[in-house]
Amino acid sequence: MIFSVSVSVLASLTPYILVTSLLLFFLLEQISYLRKKGNIPGPHLVLPIIGNAISVIRDPTSFWYKQSDMAGISPGLSANYLVGKFIVYIRDTELSHQIFTNVRPDAFHFVGHPFGKKLFGDHNFIYMFGDDHKSVRRQIAPNFTHKALSTYSALMQVNILRHLRLWEETLPGPVSLRNLVRDLNLETSQTVFVGPYLDKEARDRFRTDYNIFNVGTMTLPIDLPGFAFYEARLAVKRLASILADCAGKSKARMAAGEEPTCLIDFWMQPIVAEIESGNPPPPHSRDEEIGGFLFDxxxxxxxxxTSSLLWAVAMLDSEPAVLRKVREEVGRIWPPESNTLITVDQLAEMKYTVSVAREVVRFRPPASMVPHVAAVDFPLTKSYTVPKGTIIFPSVFDSSFQGFTEPDRFDPDRFSETRKEDQVYKRNFLAFGWGPHQCVGQRYALNQLVLFIAMFSTLLEFKRLPSDGCNEIIYCPTISPKDGCTGFLSRRVAAYPDISLN
Structure with a gap:
């Protein structure tokens, strides 16, 4: 009798116990957030568990603008809470440098995405430190020699020409360039990285899986079947497997004494030579590891x-004087009727066009923030210590508008030989990172951007459809013009360069 009464009482009290437990959990979560936030700016109250994640997904642009405004000029950082993660946004350039220069096991870890380890796996290049990281960087050094960059330049141009022709000849009426440029870039990456090792079926699978991955990067990190994040994680595994297979094929081809024709060949050639000389394989040179690195x-x-090419078109359309100077310079160095590709040496001669490319990257840095995680409690300022486990967002975008002369104006001449603002304000030009994890492929990226600007502006006319806020920033996942650069394309020259596009 006593037992049955106790059970009855307990059953009646269960809802109250659950509610009380949840309230206690939410209270402790709020106290934890406020304790971590300390004296830096940020919201005083956050929603339980999800924090302000809904605001990020609905409109990431305004969310990060508000976060930057909260950071202000001083103290230059602000706090928030997203899906169980305490975050710190950094606006001040010197504070960002502290993050970039202290990427090591006992300070900050680069993650590439707030939930990158779940998405990419634990063992990718972006999570390496010390000797392991240096070893892989040494391995990939041959990928960016003058010979290698010349090879990539030719592959890029043939692909750009093919796509420009398709855009102009087969797309009637106004077009949005966003998806067209994304497809161009994906094909360029495939061709330059692993070109001869992907058949049409593999390329189609690659495109499908990469689009699944892209969608997953912009959703809540719910790692359960049926959710976009889960599907993106599986897509990454499939993509890395395809690339691992390409690494194996490249090793066999290099072992047969063939000349490199793409990036993976330049990478595998010295690895194969090391093995053939009787030495053990270099660390991190298994096909599966190479596949993961290639995906990174x-x-x-x-x-x-994709972001930089779209902003280049947007800025050329908005700045007719800049477009005219680009066309004049390219026409002197590479007239289309020459029926030749632009050489790497000619590319270096296009100084103004190179300045335009660098200004595009400064004015609209594609990776506007570079997420890291604090591995320890780290004293970032005299008055604030970043708690262990914090996701930190150094803002490359904010740094790009600090120091430079009239930073809100698109002005390629700032990178001229006379002004040299890329040297004067070098610490503020963080689009390619800084320190031990600085982007290894920045010359590759700039070459592609310069080639695209030169060819697009020379071969095509682009008349943009005017719309309100067309140059506003949206995230998808890197930053893009709001209208996707929508307008009319037409041929500007009598004939395209007579170069085989097969």
């Missing part, structure tokens, strides 16, 4: 380049 590079190259 593809991710870094693909969406960043």
């Amino acid at each position: 590079f593809l991710f870094a190259a693909q969406d960043a380049s």
